[in-house]
Amino acid sequence: MRAIMGPSSDILEKLAKDLEIPYVPLEMRMFPDGEVCPRITNVEDYDRVYLFNRADYRTFDPNRYLIEFYLMAKTLEDMDIKRIEIIMPYLPYGRQDKVFRLGEPFSLQYILEFFAQSGVSRMYTLMAHITRLSEIMDITKGMRVINISVVDAIVSYVRRLNLDNPYVIGPDTESEKWADALSHKLDAEYTVLDKTRDINTGEVRTKGPLPNLTGRQVVIIDDIVSTGKTIENAVKLIREKRPDSIHVVVVHGIFSGNAIDRLSKYDINIATSNTIYNPFSTICVEDLITRAIKKW
Amino acid sequence: MRAIMGPSSDILEKLAKDLEIPYVPLEMRMFPDGEVCPRITNVEDYDRVYLFNRADYRTFDPNRYLIEFYLMAKTLEDMDIKRIEIIMPYLPYGRQDKVFRLGEPFSLQYILEFFAQSGVSRMYTLMAHITRLSEIMDITKGMRVINISVVDAIVSYVRRLNLDNPYVIGPDTESEKWADALSHKLDAEYTVLDKTRDINTGEVRTKGPLPNLTGRQVVIIDDIVSTGKTIENAVKLIREKRPDSIHVVVVHGIFSGNAIDRLSKYDINIATSNTIYNPFSTICVEDLITRAIKKW
Structure with missing residues (x-):
């Protein structure tokens, strides 16, 4: 039994x-x-x-x-x-x-x-x-x-958003497999950003290149959000290209320290799976x- | 090698x-x-x-x-x-x-x-x-x-205090083996207090009986200090019997939460071993x- x-x-x-x-x-x-x-x-x-x-x-x-x-x-x-x-x-x-x-x-x-x-x-x-x-x-x-x-559940969630003209972005090279899989299922373009960490200061920098995103809905995808710094860096860079909206979709939402405060400053929609309970765990x-x- | x-x-x-x-x-x-x-x-x-x-x-x-x-x-x-x-x-x-x-x-x-x-x-x-x-x-x-x-190290520490007329107290029945061993080595009397926890409220109460302790140096001995509540309860009770001084000797000093603030209010001398680093880890x-x- x-x-x-x-x-x-x-x-x-x-x-x-x-x-x-x-x-x-x-x-x-x-x-x-x-x-x-x-x-x-x-x-x-x-x-x-x-x-x-x-x-x-x-x-x-x-x-x-x-x-x-x-x-x-x-x-x-x-x-x-x-x-x-x-x-x-x-x-x-x-x-x-x-x-x-x-x-x-x-x-x-x-x-x-x-x-x-x-x-x-x-x-x-x-x-x-x-x-x-x-x-x-x-x-x-x-x-x-x-x-x-979790890929299929994430794809279903993004599909329900009914985005006209989505553009998928991975916030660092490690997230490429996620960006690739999602963009393939959505039949959308994708790119990954280049995140580097200064060995001496520990400071993290993120750079493009990114196209003009006017009229497009950006979907940032990653596997884990912990301090939220990687996502924040990506959001700052993406905003400059003036997309219609920014959606952040992540598998595991740990949100350690002040991650929620850090990300609440931006006009973005966040969703994570419910593997870890958090305010955005809707998948x-x-x-x-x-x-x-x-x-x- | x-x-x-x-x-x-x-x-x-x-x-x-x-x-x-x-x-x-x-x-x-x-x-x-x-x-x-x-x-x-x-x-x-x-x-x-x-x-x-x-x-x-x-x-x-x-x-x-x-x-x-x-x-x-x-x-x-x-x-x-x-x-x-x-x-x-x-x-x-x-x-x-x-x-x-x-x-x-x-x-x-x-x-x-x-x-x-x-x-x-x-x-x-x-x-x-x-x-x-x-x-x-x-x-x-x-x-x-x-x-x-650690018994011998604790006994050596208490001996170095050169107490005239020590009285050993275990703050609860679990500490009896420590109180017994120390009092035996010091050739002093000992007793253990009776600690009870209310099943409904979780409140901890400690009671005697204790003799008059005027002219005596009390040594409270225990194996672990965590929140400090057990020691605090013992100190409150012992003070009423007006000993010359109160020494607290403990093997492991965890001092979680506000334990240090809790115990700093009392005129007591605390010593622990250095198994866990803390402000009193002198043994x-x-x-x-x-x-x-x-x-x-």
């Missing part, structure tokens, strides 16, 4: 309903020094449990989020649950998907191993930093990772998760 | 000198969203590495601290270091050293397993929540845990660590 568990949330309820399995809300305590203590309050005779936890941008801490999942998975393992599958809409440390400088950790791989060695047999996630956009499957020390693509991923679970 | 590595600190340098091995400072970056990226900048041909990281009460986060250690250990494992031993002066989640309520995690055990499965062969720690006060050794999935006792543990490494 299967069940889905996690701290109570709208998504958890929806997933349970769509999967037609019981849902078990978990208690989540945090001590003043930052230690967490999740508690599983109601365990029947389940043989397969889907463990779900969604981050909230107001309280999000990637390290706490990982430890929470770890403690919950280990507790289930101790309760002799045969199959533990985790649904982690946002996988932290995806940024470090290779070793950029000698001596740095290959963090994404290490985080996957961390769960693989904790009795987890399957992980469903909507990884943003990926080299391929399709659903990929990976085996890490016996744990199968199912990476759910829902529940159906994608349900479909992936049913498929795999 | 052996080396000791970690983010640069006075203790790291002292340990390296005492162990007569090279020390390798590590870079420690943190991104605005809370992800960490430690970097090992200088790896010679070492076959055994001691990984050291000390917490600072101003920035301490137990979950980040664990993930930092994990990423560092995994990076060393990828660099083919044969023996990785970690020195973690303060081990988070020691509080949850058993399952208190059904469905809660056995966190201390899970955290030890977490490192045992990450290529770590040995962990040196000064665990506070222990059932026995002596050095104990434990094997968790092939990793040996060496728990260094040094370097020698204890060096001795344990040389012994085991």
Whole structure:
């Protein structure tokens, strides 16, 4: 018998309903020094449990989020649950998907191993930093990772905007795969901006070239918004070319620090998926998760 | 060839000198969203590495601290270091050293397993929540845990205070083993206070009985100070019995939230070990660590 568990949330309820399995809300305590203590309050005779936890941008801490999942998975393992599958809409440390400088950790791989060695047999996630956009499957020390693509949900959202003459822009070269995929589906042009970081001052600069954008609706697309500086730089540059409107579409909205204040100054429309709850998380991923679970 | 590595600190340098091995400072970056990226900048041909990281009460986060250690250990494992031993002066989640309520995690055990499965062969720690006060050794999935006792260092500190007529007080029943050990070494009386938490309001109350303490020097002893509420409650009660002075001696000083402000209101002398850096961390543990490494 299967069940889905996690701290109570709208998504958890929806997933349970769509999967037609019981849902078990978990208690989540945090001590003043930052230690967490999740508690599983109601365990029947389940043989397969889907463990779900969604981050909230107001309280999000990637390290706490990982430890929470770890403690919950280990507790289930101790309760002799045969199959533990985790649904982690946002996988932290995806940024470090290779070793950029000698001596740095290959963090994404290490985080996957961390769960693989904790009795987890399957992980469903909507990884943003990926080299391929399709659903990929990976085996890490016996744990199968199912990476759910968000591209179609994003394309549907942009289509619903009914833009006459869209122009897709990636705010840096890393976002090219997203810009390319979206522009292809919309049958629109795209370009990526050139973002450079000064090694000495740490200052980030973004430059074009950009065409005249009069009469066009710009769609900025990226995988993650964290401090919002990359998006802000892109918006400043794009405004000079006088587009009709600017839409920002992002997979994961972390909005750390004063990111929301930073972006609120501009006349732009922001939308993110609901992998992390935030004021702009209007693109829902529940159906994608349900479909992936049913498929795999 | 052996080396000791970690983010640069006075203790790291002292340990390296005492162990007569090279020390390798590590870079420690943190991104605005809370992800960490430690970097090992200088790896010679070492076959055994001691990984050291000390917490600072101003920035301490137990979950980040664990993930930092994990990423560092995994990076060393990828660099083919044969023996990785970690020195973690303060081990988070020691509080949850058993399952208190059904469905809660056995966190201390899970955290030890977490490192045992990450290529770590040995962990040196000064665990506070222990059932026995002596050095104990434990094997968790092939990793040996060496728990260094701080009792002697605490006794030496209290002896140096040259108290005429000390009286030892544990602020709650859990601190009895500490109060018992200290009073025995000082040849002084001790008692423990009765701390209760209201299940409905969460309010904490502390009560005696306490004798008249005129002419006596009270030593409050505990293993961890976090919010400082337990110590504050004890101090309020003890003051009524008019002791000459109140000394507070604690192993690990986390001082989360406004703990320092809370305790600064009282005429008390506070001392903690330097397992976590804080304004009162005057009882040094370097020698204890060096001795344990040389012994085991």
